[in-house]
Amino acid sequence: MKNIEHIGIAVKDLEISIPLFEKLLNSPCYKTEPVVSEQVNTAFFQTGETKVELLQSLTPDGVIARFIEKKGEGIHHIAFEVDNIREEMARLQKEGFVLLNLEPKPGADNKLVCFLHPKNTNGVLIEICQERK
Numbered sequence: 001m002k003n004i005e006h007i008g009i010a011v012k013d014l015e016i017s018i019p020l021f022e023k024l025l026n027s028p029c030y031k032t033e034p035v036v037s038e039q040v041n042t043a044f045f046q047t048g049e050t051k052v053e054l055l056q057s058l059t060p061d062g063v064i065a066r067f068i069e070k071k072g073e074g075i076h077h078i079a080f081e082v083d084n085i086r087e088e089m090a091r092l093q094k095e096g097f098v099l100l101n102l103e104p105k106p107g108a109d110n111k112l113v114c115f116l117h118p119k120n121t122n123g124v125l126i127e128i129c130q131e132r133k
Helices: 014-025 065-073 085-094
Strands: 003-010 033-034 041-047 050-057 074-081 105-107 111-116 127-133
Touching: 003 065, 014 033, 014 041, 014 050, 050 065, 085 111, 085 127
Parallel strands: 003 050, 074 127
Antiparallel strands: 003 074, 033 041, 041 050, 105 111, 111 127
């Protein structure tokens, strides 16, 4: 794994959260994007070499809506950039980690993504991601 690519934060409302994080980070939101397969709207901020991704559920029963219902708004996942997502997925499986998807899937911000089950990572949802070429 190369570096922390982004930190995902679950929010109830992007219209409220985007201006809040623009003030907090002293940086504009550079991109918003729906990810229909994950039932989320996303908003991205660049801070140094790491990004912050805000996630708002598109549906009342979506994964982010359920997360907020259980835990409230806050950190949802940490994403690590990798050079070859398939090789990293194979390595992690060999090490005993449980992958939540067995094939890389399209994610926001032009990435291929895979998530690791938080039961194997001390309760932290981990995403690995690779830039799509």
